Amino acid sequence: MTARTLYDKHIDSHTVCPLDDQGHVLLYIDRQVINEYTSPQAFSGLREAGREVWRPGTALAVVDHVNPTTPQRIAAMPDAGGARQVSYLAENCRDFGIELLDILDKRQGIEHVIAPEQGFILPGMVIAAGDSHTTTYGALGAFGFGIGTSEIEHLLASQTLVYKRLKTMRVTVDGVLAKGLTSKDVIMALIGKIGASGATGYAIEFRGATIDALSVEARMTICNMAVEAGARGAFMAPDEKVFAYLKGKPRAPKGELWEQALVGWRQLHSDADALFDQEVHLDASTLEPMVTWGTSPDQAAPIGARVPDPQDVSDLILRQDMRRALNYMGLEAGMPLSDIVISHAFIGSCTNARIEDLRDAASVVRGKHVADHVRAMIVPGSTEVRDQAEAEGLAAIFIDAGFEWRQSGCSMCLAMNDDVLAPGDRCASSTNRNFEGRQGAGARTHLMSPAMVAAAAITGRLTDIRHFGDRP
Template sequence: MAGLTLYRKLVDSHTVVALDADNVLLYADLHIMNEYTSPQAFAGLAEHGRKVPVPGQQLAVVDHIIPTHAETPRVIRDPASALQARNLKRNCDLHGIPLFDTDDPLQGIEHVITPEHGIIRPGMVVLCGDSHTTTYGAFGALGFGIGTSEVEHVLATQTLVYRVARDMRIRVDGLLPHGTTSKDLILHIIARISAQGARGYAVEFTGEAIRALSMEARMTLCNMTVEAGARGALIAPDATSIAYVLDRAPDIDAAMAQRARAAWAELVSDEDARFDAELVFDAAVVEPYVTWGTSPDQAIPVGARVPHPADAADAIARASAERALGYIGLAAGASLQGLPVQRVFIGSCTNGRIEDLRAVADVVRGRKVAPGVRAMVVPGSGAVRDQAEAEGIAAQLRAAGFEWRKPGCSMCLAMNDDVLTPGERCASTTNRNFEGRQGRAGRTHLMSPAMAAAAAVTGCITDVRRLEIQHV
């Protein structure tokens, strides 16, 4: 009998009952909610007179609709959004669910605050009504997004009817070159395999390049794996991830840590485990990437030229490329380098952590935001914001002309008052660039924090490797 993959070990250890050959009733260690995917779920509970049996394994955050301007206290002025926040608090109070509310000093984006407080641990199953829950795979935890009806089911039962995914292993050999990041790596991978290349799979990342990544970089990688259609992303726990968790989990004492290390050491794919698909990439060839279209897989190295739709693999891809070029305002064969931008957005659950802000500071040091560019930095959490203040990063960014905002999802998805105006072109560190994602008729180019910082100080898409970087 073949060994088990890490993914199957996690699924099997959380299976309450097998429903049929493809579906199981899956137990969730943690369920995270936000203000926009939970209202109908709570309404369903109320309609049927149901309670939440394990409120301590729920966690709620106000993050998508919250404004990020410097006003204190933070006030949600949009009536519909304010109602969502009030309803979330009312429901959390009713059921005894912990809430990071609007003015909580530790408030922030759900996928940033949970890891930084040691809440995410290897071996867990974590569910959330947000597709980028795959972020937690960086810890060897199975995280994935669920729909509103499923949110209600999890609240009522702490379980989910779950269709088991297939297994894919992606090995990345070598090391990333200077000037490239895990954001460039995942854009490189998605561009190669397409936005549907991992559809139906849980992806396990392995290889020298993956082991060399920091936890922040691993979270970026797993966060964006869903943009290739993946149903999950995993990296086996190692010394890096275990140290990150133990440093942030005050409830784990020495004896418990010893037992945890022994248990987490088992969270690896067996040597004879069989994967349904295996891919290999070379980190050494990865360059800084930028999207040219309206899907994360429409991305190229910054020095390459926009592809011709006629070269697309099929008619559907050709039509998609033609539409994307029309929306984004580019011509086939054009160079992205030197393309003027009017906005720069640095933040999101993909790239709003302290490591990301340090990379921005390195690029910005000694420079100013270019004339005609509005650039904003939105920390992923209150803790990240405080740390950036303490390290002098915030002061440096403000002096350079950046807007230093309060934490939240912000311009990532235009559900608040941080939006692009029609026609504005934005260098963005977010995870999606489809039509209208950051504002109606706004044009988004995805890239790493360092690349976005380079765009801010030069006023155009620029290969960050061409700038002299002053590290401290």
């Protein structure tokens, strides 16, 4: 039998039937997560066609994109459009029999945070959702990918999607991360290495000693941001850390079913002699803390570097892109990245707002205070994360340091609620995208790890976490 990659095993086991000789198949989808922003037209299409949801029990809906994150949780939305999106989601979930975690539910949070913490995502599953960062679930040994609104409608009606097989890329990461470095630095370094389109048309499998050493939450950060390199899917083979993470989760198997599941999950890995279409290697021991300087996640550099000069680039299109980015960001070529002064600091998003991220940030700011000219915000990834952070005393540390301690939601990652930056504001952010206007029209975003954001909030400028204070 031909050796297969983990990606092949996922797709083969979920293929209902091939559709042509170009790699298109009808793919069965195990579960889907639905939000208030990308689902309205899909449900309207079902209503207009008189169709039902084929398997409502496989879907979980959550409000996360447009809700306010004010410190006191309220059900009211900041604008009429957002209010209608939320009410329409509630109507659709009621009428089609889909479970909804609404804004006041104690399990509410960002979809890619709450789905794993509820045990809704399990190894071997294929997951689709109307959000590109569905790739997050690969950290659990599932295969997740984002889909558009018309595909959401097709999925709701049939539990299947027309799907084209991807090429495979194996990214091997070896070496020990230096003090202060995180999985965010690993994925930002990879994106910088292969480019924002370097994995377009590929599913990435991450492996190597560095990946093995990471926690499950840290691995989620890597799979989450793999889409910023163009990947349509990313995962790691599930291991004992994954199984320990899932055991006891509300929706994970229990008792004998758990033991049976483990037998199958332990078979979820690429065959030893499986061939990949592309191989990429990354030495984690050589990495430094990463920050972005431009308007694309691949426009990044180590914090000790300087803003690059477009004149040093021979590619005319790339040079033009760099000039546009520097103009938008208000930066001059050659200036040290560590001289860039910020006005805002934001820790949140489906990339970096889990409990480990908050613990890391709290270890940086403990006993210190946010710079006078900086507004700093912490938006936990879920209500459960928020409650846990308060129980561990992390919230008190942040509040004492001058951070705003908010409720959960997507918030300033994409500025679809009232958490919006003004033109010219400059934000150190733990999010996943730094596109023009992503956090507000004319706003400037610098991506980095939560610890780096925390350090920048204290010093008021981009700061090398390795040289910041005395961390435990």
